[in-house]
Amino acid sequence: MDAFDALMQGFATALQPSVLIYGFLGCLVGTMVGVLPGIGPALTIALLLPLTFKAPAVGMFVLFAGIYYGAMYGGSTTSILLNTPGESATVMTAVEGNQMARRGRGGAALATAAIGSFIAGTIGTVALTFFSPWVVEAALKFGPAEYFSLMVLALVAVTAVLGSSVLRGLISLCAGLLFGLAGIDLQTGQPRFTFGQAEMLDGIEMTIAVVGLFAVGEAMFLAWQGRETRRHELHRLSGKVSLTKDDWKRSWKPWLRGAFIGFPIGSMPAGGAELPTLLSYYTEKRLSKHKEEFGKGAIEGVAGPEAANNAAAAGVLMPLLTLGIPTSATAAVILTAFESYGLRPGPTLFTEQGGLVWTLIASLYIGNVILLILNLPLVGLWVRLLRIPAPWLYAGIIVISAAGVYGASKSAFDLLLLFGFGLLGFAFRRFDFPVAPLIIGLILGPMAEQSLRQALTISMGNYSTFVTRPLSAAILCIAVALLVLPALLRWRDRRRRLIK
Amino acid sequence: MLAGLLLALVGVAAWQVTVIPVSPMYAEVGATLVPAVVTGLLGLLCLIYAVLAALKRVPDATVEPGQEPLPGSMKRLAFFAGACLVFTGLVAHLGFWLAGTLGAAGVARAFDAPLGLRTLAGSAAIALAFWALFALLLGIDLGPVVPGLGATSS
Numbered sequence: 001m002d003a004f005d006a007l008m009q010g011f012a013t014a015l016q017p018s019v020l021i022y023g024f025l026g027c028l029v030g031t032m033v034g035v036l037p038g039i040g041p042a043l044t045i046a047l048l049l050p051l052t053f054k055a056p057a058v059g060m061f062v063l064f065a066g067i068y069y070g071a072m073y074g075g076s077t078t079s080i081l082l083n084t085p086g087e088s089a090t091v092m093t094a095v096e097g098n099q100m101a102r103r104g105r106g107g108a109a110l111a112t113a114a115i116g117s118f119i120a121g122t123i124g125t126v127a128l129t130f131f132s133p134w135v136v137e138a139a140l141k142f143g144p145a146e147y148f149s150l151m152v153l154a155l156v157a158v159t160a161v162l163g164s165s166v167l168r169g170l171i172s173l174c175a176g177l178l179f180g181l182a183g184i185d186l187q188t189g190q191p192r193f194t195f196g197q198a199e200m201l202d203g204i205e206m207t208i209a210v211v212g213l214f215a216v217g218e219a220m221f222l223a224w225q226g227r228e229t230r231r232h233e234l235h236r237l238s239g240k241v242s243l244t245k246d247d248w249k250r251s252w253k254p255w256l257r258g259a260f261i262g263f264p265i266g267s268m269p270a271g272g273a274e275l276p277t278l279l280s281y282y283t284e285k286r287l288s289k290h291k292e293e294f295g296k297g298a299i300e301g302v303a304g305p306e307a308a309n310n311a312a313a314a315g316v317l318m319p320l321l322t323l324g325i326p327t328s329a330t331a332a333v334i335l336t337a338f339e340s341y342g343l344r345p346g347p348t349l350f351t352e353q354g355g356l357v358w359t360l361i362a363s364l365y366i367g368n369v370i371l372l373i374l375n376l377p378l379v380g381l382w383v384r385l386l387r388i389p390a391p392w393l394y395a396g397i398i399v400i401s402a403a404g405v406y407g408a409s410k411s412a413f414d415l416l417l418l419f420g421f422g423l424l425g426f427a428f429r430r431f432d433f434p435v436a437p438l439i440i441g442l443i444l445g446p447m448a449e450q451s452l453r454q455a456l457t458i459s460m461g462n463y464s465t466f467v468t469r470p471l472s473a474a475i476l477c478i479a480v481a482l483l484v485l486p487a488l489l490r491w492r493d494r495r496r497r498l499i500k
Numbered sequence: 501m502l503a504g505l506l507l508a509l510v511g512v513a514a515w516q517v518t519v520i521p522v523s524p525m526y527a528e529v530g531a532t533l534v535p536a537v538v539t540g541l542l543g544l545l546c547l548i549y550a551v552l553a554a555l556k557r558v559p560d561a562t563v564e565p566g567q568e569p570l571p572g573s574m575k576r577l578a579f580f581a582g583a584c585l586v587f588t589g590l591v592a593h594l595g596f597w598l599a600g601t602l603g604a605a606g607v608a609r610a611f612d613a614p615l616g617l618r619t620l621a622g623s624a625a626i627a628l629a630f631w632a633l634f635a636l637l638l639g640i641d642l643g644p645v646v647p648g649l650g651a652t653s654s
Contacts, residue, residue, distance in 0.1 A: 170545050171545050390612075
């Protein structure tokens with residue numbers, strides 16, 4: 001069965017009312033969390049993980065996909081009207097979009113963001129549909145050595161790109177790897193990093209770590225800052241939420257360029273959604289006939305980055321579904337959801353759970369349409385969300401976080417762990433350490449160790465297996481280059497400046 | 501200060517690596533190898549961080565301009581931490597609603613909500629709403645709403 005037939009079967013399932021309702025709910029909740037600053041899709045999906053005990057897998061993944069895409073749409077509203085990016089991927093939208101809102105063109109900014117998100121999201125999903133089977137075919141040839149090297153590449157790449165310093169990123173990653181190793185070693189049965197606590201034998205629950213780091217940590221940081229109760233000025237939505245002929249003319253090329261920048265970068269191990277939005281913004285700035293408007297509210301500066309972040313969101317799903325490698329915090333949480341259903345993302349997922357995967361991909365197309373319909377008419381409702389007083393918003397977030405964790409185990413130890421991770425998240429935020437490498441290290445650490453052990457067992461303890469197998473060696477070379485090249489380039493620049 | 505704390509944590513991790521029992525089972529790669537390598541790597545990175553911090557090459561405490569905490573930050577943090585501890589300590593004894601109310605009130609206070617009946621009532625409504633959502637609608641076991649009242653769902 002080729003990709004198109006499989007996709008059509010996916011549509012048949014995704015369009016059933018019982019599944020469609022999950023997609024609709026996901027889009028609604030996703031837009032809501034995208035609008036609210038400080039709450040992202042990773043946290044929301046993590047909070048909803050306890051539902052995986054009750055709800056069917058298809059419904060939950062359609063819900064999560066809706067949340068993921070919805071957050072990308074919703075983030076633009078906050079950026080444009082509040083000048084506060086709801087999502088890190090909408091930082092560039094805040095630069096130009098808020099300037100447009102100040103000049104009475106908020107409606108046009110929201111419209112180009114929504115239409116661009118729809119077009120690029122759809123292009124990204126088409127690319128995901130037709131490229132995934134190729135990646136799966138290649139990945140089926142991977143052995144444990146190649147998988148280990150690929151995980152090393154993913155870990156290194158995420159660390160090198162996220163955050164303001166590679167050193168801090170690497171410290172965060174190593175801390176995540178250590179947390180991931182806690183509990184009983186499945187191969188030898190020996191307890192590791194348990195501090196003699198029986199509760200630690202099962203290891204650290206991913207949900208607890210994610211909710212603690214994102215929800216509790218972020219709320220604690222905002223409470224410490226004390227600025228959340230004095231929020232930025234909210235601009236009244238002015239102008240019709242539609243585009244003029246000139247706006248269309250100036251937007252369509254940035255939408256397409258954004259989509260073609262966003263998808264490939266999003267699907268790379270460290271691509272994420274932040275890098276393509278930056279790249280798209282600077283590309284538009286370079287190519288625009290209205291360079292003088294940049295920084296003062298250029299519509300191209302909203303259209304391009306918004307398209308890029310939605311296409312990148314589809315791209316991030318490709319390594320997750322085809323290789324089982326999460327390249328962002330949200331993807332890591334979705335991976336945990338797969339695991340809680342006893343499913344293992346990777347090439348075999350397409351053969352063993354083809355129905356589920358293609359329904360998920362079909363739901364992304366449907367989600368894009370739902371979001372386009374939802375986003376523009378309901379913009380007034382999203383704006384009203386921003387008026388929820390901070391004390392009630394964050395009290396609610398902490399109560400729901402505690403309920404999610406307590407409901408899973410009814411254990412005070414797990415609550416302590418939750419708040420402990422919250423404290424760690426606060427410290428990371430306070431001292432500018434990136435959290436995503438920690439989460440990805442936590443989830444990829446045990447998987448990488450397992451691949452390492454399998455590879456060494458097959459090679460009878462010969463460590464050269466990682467460099468003598470051509471594919472594995474090539475992947476490791478890329479990982480080393482990613483670590484070393486930025487430092488070398490910086491050193492070269494510094495030397496040049498000194499010589500000058 | 502931060503670098504010192506990080507090095508202390510590496511010390512704790514190294515101690516935990518030394519207490520991993522030796523397995524009687526044969527394995528090509530034992531249970532200790534990966535934890536030891538990662539701990540060693542973390543130690544090295546923290547050492548580099550400490551040296552750079554001592555040379556003032558990395559700021560030990562980064563706060564972007566305009567993002568500094570407003571006065572009263574430690575008090576707000578204390579309310580927040582207190583709320584978390586109160587909830588953890590009391591939830592098994594007072595039930596989710598009462599412990600959740602106290603926890604939510606503490607967090608609201610950390611965000612400058614005034615101490616008073618209105619804050620308490622709002623917190624009680626939030627805790628009750630989430631108990632109902634999780635326990636009644638989603639069927640997740642949070643225990644009775646208050647001890648002896650309300651069925652425990654399963």
